[in-house]
Each structure stands twice: as structure tokens, then as C-alpha cells.
Amino acid sequence: MKSLIDTITAIQLESPVDKIIGQLKQLIISGQLKPGDRLPAERVLSERFGLGRSYIREAILKLEFYGLLKTNPQSGTYVAGLSINVIDNIISDIIKFNKDDFNALIEARYHLELNAVKLAAERRTEEDLASIRSAMHDYEHKxxxxxxxxxxxxxxxxxxxKATKNSVIESMILILVPDLIKNIVENKVCGDNRAKTAIKEHRQILAAIETQDVLKAEEAMASHLDEIWQISKAGFAAQQIINETEN
Amino acid sequence: MKSLIDTITAIQLESPVDKIIGQLKQLIISGQLKPGDRLPAERVLSERFGLGRSYIREAILKLEFYGLLKTNPQSGTYVAGLSINVIDNIISDIIKFNKDDFNALIEARYHLELNAVKLAAERRTEEDLASIRSAMHDYEHKxxxxxxxxxxxxxxxxxxxKATKNSVIESMILILVPDLIKNIVENKVCGDNRAKTAIKEHRQILAAIETQDVLKAEEAMASHLDEIWQISKAGFAAQQIINETEN
DNA sequence: ACCAATTAATTGGTCTACCAAATAAAAGTC
DNA sequence: GACTTTTATTTGGTAGACCAATTAATTGGT
Structure with a gap:
């Protein structure tokens, strides 16, 4: 039963890094900083924004990950050669990006895994099969x-x-995993009955991957995830009600 | 015509950050650091790994983004409550994650955009339609x-x-955009003939989104991306040959 | 006036010192 | 002895100092 103090601490001001990113965005939009240009030196930005160089570097690092900046050691950091419009769109998205949107998370997972299982069925090697089987047995054993x-x-x-042999798709799924687990645990998707049916579904998925039946693999994965999705939704709704009644 | 010097500079040693991440991985695997545990203080890690605290912080930041660590200010950084196996898998992926794998990039884009266009057709608002139209006109004008x-x-x-109303899927596409553009420019996907047909394809996609015809939207997007894919593949193969003959 | 070689200034990379908040330890109180 | 209060220590947060590589400026020669 926590209410007031939480809502207060929740109102944390914009993080310094996002603040810097926003400022850089403004610099670009206003035309003071054009695509391809070199950024002012980190020290200059540090002074201009009134924040330590550590934050500037952190912000640059983040934007570099998204491909918007490229820093050459001992030379300078450069804005990507993208149109202002594209840069603007991406930066806006970076600032508001968070994996807390429950529905978006589950839905994205659903689609990603459907894509993944099809590719996996197509490309799996014997080693892949072995490791998938092993993981399945661990689950069943537990x-x-x-x-x-x-x-x-x-x-x-x-x-x-991993069996998709596509590192990008694999990484995207990996990124979602911790949040998915958190979500599943919180919403208690894993009831005892659920576990029993999940075992069956897993076996169907594996069987389809073994026989390289792409269509059947997709179907099996879809129904597997559908169930989880439904349970999550229900659990999430319940959680929402609990949160509301707490206030 | 560059050959020897490039292959030398290409052999850059593992970045300090990845080195730290690898070390942390070892600590977890070896059981010295269990899920839920608090990490040694940054200063301690700094000394133990023989690297500055900046690097430690950078590594922690990266692992935090992937959901493997959670740092509480003035208290400590904690390992996520995931099984060692999951953590191991994700860390391994982080270290080797790069968006340079050409085929993986295009393929992931293909699947993501197919998912996206279906959701967009389903959920697009009038504002979405307006902005999509506007973007299309900009393209045609250029x-x-x-x-x-x-x-x-x-x-x-x-x-x-953006019309998918799914922030996770949107962000994933956004992350790929800069690399996609780089790829497209390098492989000269945008010939003059190509542009003309692309305009037609864009219009078909938009039309399907307007009428909320999910199936048609998917088909239109698929054939649109298929063409790009084929051209990219050819361009990439050509580039490969050029690179090889340079040596 | 032009160009090469040398020097000076600037850059990001790296590390260390200081800060306020959080925690643990110690002292005081009943 | 149990509990509260105070103090000391440890933590991540923040800022600034130093370094080597790069780039710009200067110099000297022709």
C-alpha cells in the first residue's frame, strides 16, 4: 500500500542525457548543425549545456548506437549524412523509447518469434536441434x-x-527477453495447468522445426504465444485494477 | 587500392568495454556473482580489471540497456534475477552484436516491415494517413x-x-534505418527505373493502408521489399568482388 | 608565391578527485 | 537489552585533469 510518495518520486526531471540529446536535436533542426557537420568539441558542449563532459559522452554514445553520430578519435564527432527529417524522427523516438509498454512488448515478441520460428525451421542445423531439445528437456524437468x-x-x-542464423533478429529477441520474463512473472502466466499445455506446445514446435515444416512451425508457435498473450492480458488488467484501487 | 595497411588496422583488439563485459560474464558463470547479487563497487572493478572507472560505467550502462543489470544510485549495481544460462546467452550476443551483417539486416527489415504494415493498415488514424501521404509526395517530388x-x-x-501504434516495433525499425540507408546508398539500389516502379509500389501500399486491407498491404510491401532485396544482393555481390580483387 | 617540415593548438580517450545520497556502524537513550 | 539517534563509511553521480593522436598554424626554404 504505497501511493503518495511514489507518485512524487516518479516525477523525476528529464535525465541529463536525454536533455542533451534534445538540445542536439534542436541544434540540428534549427540548422546550426547540418548533416555531415562536425559537432562542437565535447568540452564546448559541456560548457554550453552546463553539464559535465561525462554526460556529453554518454549522450554521444547513445546516438552513436542509433547510427546518428560517428566519432573519430582525436578528430571529432560527426553527424550522420541523413536528412534532417530522418534524424529528427529517430531522435524523437530515442528519447521516448522505453520497453514498459506492456502490450507493445508482447505484440512485438509475438511477431518477432513467428518470423524467427519460420526461419529456424528452414535453416536449423543438427546442433541447433540438439540445443533446442536440451532447452526443452530442462524446462520439462523443472x-x-x-x-x-x-x-x-x-x-x-x-x-x-539462434537457429534463425540471423543475428539481427536474434539480438532483437534477446533485447526483449528480460522484460518479457519480468512481465510473465508479474502476471503469473505460469500456472500449473499452463505449464502442462506449454510442454505439449513446445513439443509441437520442435517437431515442426525438426521436419522443417515451416507452416506447421508457425502455427504451433502462434497458438503457443496466443495463449501466453491472453493470460498476460488478463493478468495485466488485474494488476491495473490493483494499482488503481491503491490510490 | 588499399590492402595491407587496412587489414592491419582492422585487427583492433577487443574494446575495453567488451573486455569488461566478458569478465563480468565469467564472474557470473563461475558462480562468484549470482543473479540478484550486488556487483562489486565500480572502483573495485576498475582496479581488478586494470581499467578506468569510465569504462566500467560504460559497460554497466550497456548491460543495463539489455536489462541484465540494474543500478540504484548511491547503493549499488545489481545483477538481474535471471538464470545464469539466460544471462550467459544474452551477454554472448551483446559482445558479438553488430549491424554489419548485410543479409541479416535486410532480412530483418523485410520481416519487421511486413509485420508493421499489417498493423498499420489495421490501426492507422487519419493523421497517420496524412503523414504517410506527405512522405510519399516528398519522395515523388524529389x-x-x-x-x-x-x-x-x-x-x-x-x-x-509509427502508424503501428507499437513503440517497440517502431523503435526496432528506427534502429535499422541508418544502416539500411548506408547499405542502399552503397549498393546503388536507387536507379532511375527503380525509382519509377517504387513510386507505383508506394502508392499500392498506401492504398491498402487507406482501405485497411491488411492482406493487400502485406502483399504490396512484400513485393516492394523483395525488389530492393534482390537489387541489394546483386550490388553486395558486386562490392564483394571489388573488395576481393583489390587484395 | 608556393611547398615541405616543424611547431602549436585542439580533439576524443582515459583516469582520478570530489560530491551528495544511501547504507552500515556506533553511540546514546530508555 | 531493545530501540532510536547520530556518526562514519561506502556507493554511484559528476566534474575536471592529463594523455596521445590529430589537425591547424607557423616557419623556413626555394
Whole structure:
């Protein structure tokens, strides 16, 4: 039962890094900084924004990850050669990007995994099959002992992602995993009955991957995730109600 | 014509940050650091790894983005409550993650955008339609003047991504955009003939989104991306040959 | 006036010192 | 002895100092 103090601490001012990113965005939009230009030196930015150089570097690092900046050691940091419009769009998205949107998370996972399982069915090697099987057995073993096995479940999916032989898709799924686990645990998707049916579904998915039946793999994964999705939704709705009644 | 010096400079040693991440991974695998534990203080890690605290912080930041660590100010940094196996898998992926894998990039884009356009067709608002139309017109305008319009093309796709109302999928597409543009420019996907057909394809996609015809939207996007994919592949193969003959 | 070689200034990379908040330890109180 | 209050220590947050590489400016020669 926590209410007032939480809502207060939740109102934290914009992080210094996002502030800097926003400022840089303004510099670009206003035309003071054109695509391809060199950024002012980190020290200059530090002074101009009234923040330590550490923050400037952190912001640059973040924008570099998104491909908007490129820094050459001992030379300077340069704005990507993208149109202002594209840069603007991406920066706006970076600032507001968070993985807390429950529905978006589950939905993205759903689509990504459907894509992944199709590719996996197509390309899996014998080693992939072995590691997927192993992960499946770990899951079943944990379940048969009446324990939670959320992570083993995810590991099964991770091994499938690896079998896609597509590092980008794999990485995207990996990025979502911790938040998915958090979500699943919080919404108690893993009931005892659920676990039993999940085992069956896993086996169907594996079977389809083994026979390289792309269509069947997709179907099996879809129904597997559909169930999880429904349960998550219900759990999330319940959680929402609890939160509301707390205020 | 560059050969020897490049292959030498290309052999850059593992970055300090990845080195630290690898070390942390070892600590976790070896059981010295269990899920839920608090990390040694940054200063301690700094001394133990023989690297400055800046690097430690950078590594922690990266792992935090992937959801593996959680740092509480003035208290400590904690390992996520995930099984060692999951953590191991994700860290391994982080270290080797790069968006330079050409085929993986295009393929991931293909699947993501197919998912996106279906959701967009389903959920687009009038505002979405307006911004998509606007982006399309910008593209056509630029093309009609005989100019390159790679970025305007991407903007068209970005607006569709925004219409999905799914921030996770949107962000994932956004992350790929700069690399996609780089790839497209390098492989000269944008020939003059190509541009003309691309305009038609864009219009078909937009039409399907307008009428909320999910299936048609998917088909239109698929054939649009298929063409780009094929051209990219050819361009990439050509580039490979050039690189090889340079040695 | 032009160009090469040398020097000076600037850059990001790296590390260390200081800060306020959070925690643990110690002292005081009943 | 149990509990509260105070103090000391440890933490991540922040800022600034130093370094080597790069780039710009200067110089000297022709």
C-alpha cells in the first residue's frame, strides 16, 4: 500500500542525457548543425549545456548506437549524412523509447518469434536441434518437479532464435527477453495447468522445426504465444485494477 | 587500392568495454556473482580489471540497456534475477552484436516491415494517413526532379512504422534505418527505373493502408521489399568482388 | 608565391578527485 | 537489552585533469 510518495518520486526531471540529446536535436533542426557537420568539441558542449563532459559522452554514445553520430578519435564527432527529417524522427523516438509498454512488448515478441520460428525451421542445423531439445528437456524437468520454469521457457525460445542464423533478429529477441520474463512473472502466466499445455506446445514446435515444416512451425508457435498473450492480458488488467484501487 | 595497411588496422583488439563485459560474464558463470547479487563497487572493478572507472560505467550502462543489470544510485549495481544460462546467452550476443551483417539486416527489415504494415493498415488514424501521404509526395517530388531520394523513401516507411501504434516495433525499425540507408546508398539500389516502379509500389501500399486491407498491404510491401532485396544482393555481390580483387 | 617540415593548438580517450545520497556502524537513550 | 539517534563509511553521480593522436598554424626554404 504505497501511493503518495511514489507518485512524487516518479516525477523525476528529464535525465541529463536525454536533455542533451534534445538540445542536439534542436541544434540540428534549427540548422546550426547540418548533416555531415562536425559537432562542437565535447568540452564546448559541456560548457554550453552546463553539464559535465561525462554526460556529453554518454549522450554521444547513445546516438552513436542509433547510427546518428560517428566519432573519430582525436578528430571529432560527426553527424550522420541523413536528412534532417530522418534524424529528427529517430531522435524523437530515442528519447521516448522505453520497453514498459506492456502490450507493445508482447505484440512485438509475438511477431518477432513467428518470423524467427519460420526461419529456424528452414535453416536449423543438427546442433541447433540438439540445443533446442536440451532447452526443452530442462524446462520439462523443472516443471515435472513442480517448479517455476520461466527462464527455461525463454531459453527454449532463445535457442530457436539462434537457429534463425540471423543475428539481427536474434539480438532483437534477446533485447526483449528480460522484460518479457519480468512481465510473465508479474502476471503469473505460469500456472500449473499452463505449464502442462506449454510442454505439449513446445513439443509441437520442435517437431515442426525438426521436419522443417515451416507452416506447421508457425502455427504451433502462434497458438503457443496466443495463449501466453491472453493470460498476460488478463493478468495485466488485474494488476491495473490493483494499482488503481491503491490510490 | 588499399590492402595491407587496412587489414592491419582492422585487427583492433577487443574494446575495453567488451573486455569488461566478458569478465563480468565469467564472474557470473563461475558462480562468484549470482543473479540478484550486488556487483562489486565500480572502483573495485576498475582496479581488478586494470581499467578506468569510465569504462566500467560504460559497460554497466550497456548491460543495463539489455536489462541484465540494474543500478540504484548511491547503493549499488545489481545483477538481474535471471538464470545464469539466460544471462550467459544474452551477454554472448551483446559482445558479438553488430549491424554489419548485410543479409541479416535486410532480412530483418523485410520481416519487421511486413509485420508493421499489417498493423498499420489495421490501426492507422487519419493523421497517420496524412503523414504517410506527405512522405510519399516528398519522395515523388524529389524523384520527379531526377534526384536521389533514399531518405524520403525511408521516411515513408518510418511513418508507416509509427502508424503501428507499437513503440517497440517502431523503435526496432528506427534502429535499422541508418544502416539500411548506408547499405542502399552503397549498393546503388536507387536507379532511375527503380525509382519509377517504387513510386507505383508506394502508392499500392498506401492504398491498402487507406482501405485497411491488411492482406493487400502485406502483399504490396512484400513485393516492394523483395525488389530492393534482390537489387541489394546483386550490388553486395558486386562490392564483394571489388573488395576481393583489390587484395 | 608556393611547398615541405616543424611547431602549436585542439580533439576524443582515459583516469582520478570530489560530491551528495544511501547504507552500515556506533553511540546514546530508555 | 531493545530501540532510536547520530556518526562514519561506502556507493554511484559528476566534474575536471592529463594523455596521445590529430589537425591547424607557423616557419623556413626555394
Amino acid at each position: 516443471i515435472s518437479h513442480g517448479k517455476d520454469a520461466v527462464e527455461e521457457d525463454m531459453l527454449f525460445h532463445i535457442k530457436i532464435a | 524523384i520527379s526532379h531526377g534526384k536521389d531520394a533514399v531518405e524520403e523513401d525511408m521516411l515513408f516507411h518510418i511513418k508507416i512504422a
